[in-house]
Amino acid sequence: MDRCTELADTAAHVREFAKIMDRLDGERRLPGWIDRAENAELPMVRVFARSLRNDLDAVIQGLTSPFNSGIVEGRVTDLKSIKRQMAGRAGFPLLRKRVLLVAATRRPPTVTSDVIH
Structure with a gap:
């Protein structure tokens, strides 16, 4: 990365x-990050920053709140994957069994006291 300044700058951004994502610090730090990214000489970083600015309120909420739909989206992804694998191969009873088996092997969601304010 020392030889390619574009790669180093992209990695820094x-x-x-x-x-910001890890610390859920979107409200305080995201607007400044977007400003710096839009002024960068990195086309893809600028495009990403502009797309964040287009829906800034929702992005800030997503990068500030400890609550998200990640668990639900993961279950939907599991279901779609199984459905694609089984397409045209078996009927509903086998599909149902596979879905229940995958659901049973997933770790149940947990809520910790430090997440709730």
Whole structure:
């Protein structure tokens, strides 16, 4: 990365955005990150920053709130994957069994006291 300044700059922007995501610090730090990213000489970073600005309120909410739909989306992804694998091969009873088996092997969601404010 020392030889390619574009790659180093891109990595720096990505790391900073990852910190915002990890620390749920969107309300305070995201607008400044977007400003810096839009002024960067990195076309893909600028496009990403502009797309975030287009729906800024929703993005800030997503990067600030500890609540998300990740667990539900994961279950939907599991279901769609199984459905694609089984297409045209078996009927509903086998599909149902596979879905229940995958659901049973997934770790149940947990809520910790530090998440609830």
